[in-house]
Amino acid sequence: MASSDTNAPSVVVRxxxxxxxxxxxxxxxxxxxxxxxxxxxxxxxxxxxxxLRQQPEVMAESSLGKPDSDISETQAALNDFVDxxxxxxxxxxxxxxxxxxxxxxxxxxxxxxxxxxxELGYKLAPAHWGRxxxxxxxxxxxxxxxxxxxxxxxxxxxxxxLQKEPGGSILSREHVxxxxxxxxxxxxxxxxxxxxxxxxxxxxxxxxxxRLGQPIEMAHYALSGPS
Ligand SMILES: CC(C)(COP(=O)(O)OP(=O)(O)OC[C@H]1O[C@@H](n2cnc3c(N)ncnc32)[C@H](O)[C@@H]1OP(=O)(O)O)[C@@H](O)C(=O)NCCC(=O)NCCS
Numbered sequence: 590m591a592s593s594d595t596n597a598p599s600v601v602v603r604x605x606x607x608x609x610x611x612x613x614x615x616x617x618x619x620x621x622x623x624x625x626x627x628x629x630x631x632x633x634x635x636x637x638x639x640x641l642r643q644q645p646e647v648m649a650e651s652s653l654g655k656p657d658s659d660i661s662e663t664q665a666a667l668n669d670f671v672d673x674x675x676x677x678x679x680x681x682x683x684x685x686x687x688x689x690x691x692x693x694x695x696x697x698x699x700x701x702x703x704x705x706x707x708e709l710g711y712k713l714a715p716a717h718w719g720r721x722x723x724x725x726x727x728x729x730x731x732x733x734x735x736x737x738x739x740x741x742x743x744x745x746x747x748x749x750x751l752q753k754e755p756g757g758s759i760l761s762r763e764h765v766x767x768x769x770x771x772x773x774x775x776x777x778x779x780x781x782x783x784x785x786x787x788x789x790x791x792x793x794x795x796x797x798x799x800r801l802g803q804p805i806e807m808a809h810y811a812l813s814g815p816s
Contacts (some may be wrong), residue, residue, distance in 0.1 A: 596791040596809070599706035601746045602761040605814075606677040606707070607699070612671050617747040620680065622729045625722060627680040630693070634681060639663040646715040647692070647806045650773060655796030676700060678734055682713065682726045691717045694766070696718040699768075705746030705808060706766040707734075711779070717788040723779040731765065731783065735814050739763075750811040763814040771806045785810035 594698045614629035621627075630638060641647055642657045649789050657663045677698040684687060694711025702708035711727055750764055772791060781787075787810050795805040 592651070595761045596703070596789065598703075598745045599754050600751070601743050602718065602751065603636075604742060604744055604761045605739040605763045606643060606742040607678075607734070608740045610673055610697070611676065611678060611737070614670055614679075615785075617733075617743065620729045620733055621685065624687045625683055625726055625729070626683040626688075627682070627726055630667055630680065630681040630690075632667070632671070635660065635667055637680070638667055638693075641690055642666065642694070647712050650712065650770065651777070652796045653704055654799060670806065672773065678707075678730070678737075680726075680730055682722065691695050691722065692726070694723075694727055696734060701792060702766055703768060704750050704766040704811065706750060706764045706811065709765050709767045711776075718762075719773070723776075724782045727728060727783055729781065731812070734765070742792060743796050747789070747809070750809070750810075752786070752813050761778045762816065764811045765814070767810045768807045770811070777810075778806060780810045780812075783812065785812045 607649045608735045609787060617629055618767040619626060619628040639657065642663050645656055648654065648656045657666070669675050670679050678699065679693060680695050681690055682692040682694060684691055692711065692713035695709070696707045697710045698708040709727065709731070711723060713723055721765050750766060751761070767780055767785060769780065787808055791809070792804045793807045795801060
């Protein structure tokens, strides 16, 4: 568990990151899992994405914590999928059998995440919770993430995010991080099932509009990449 009492990244490690710029999303192959299709969203998905982002439960853990007010806010979010300048690795999550858009997720911050590492996030429509789709989709996205071509990089990270080997030496293997409000037990369980390690919990300043600036307890997780 956490040995540091601050959440600021403070250790520079020589590690790897995906080679930037990432290939344009239009070139990413669709990902097929047992029950799902994952692919970057396109302009054609705007109405379905708006309907998804109108659901309060879907947006409850987003940075603003509220549904989109109008379709222009959804368009801005959709631009994250289509604009390579934004350095994201995000996918729409569809039910393979019906083509229904039920969520999105992936690496929403490639560089300069709050712990220094690339950061994972996801959200699903409540009608589809509890069926294993969160774990199934993000497991497949992470597999695609680790398969991207790599380059060496120096990254300033939180020291507790680094895994220590039995002998005590620190692995500088590349990681993915995630941060979750401690009350969000379902999402924390998804991370555990994906193999993430809980390394710290800190009070932070809430970004959600209805609680702006109030303290919120956030649990931090890290997953080390394949050796
Ligand atoms: C978090 C979320 C993606 C989970 O999706 P999901 O498809 O239901 O997830 P899975 O079915 O793969 O796994 C959920 C796990 O959490 C468990 N769980 C769900 N609610 C729980 C709760 N209140 N307490 C404890 N465990 C809980 C489930 O039992 C399951 O674990 P199990 O397989 O060991 O039984 C979905 O609830 C969601 O979109 N929430 C809103 C957005 C959000 O919170 N995003 C994460 C922040 S980045």
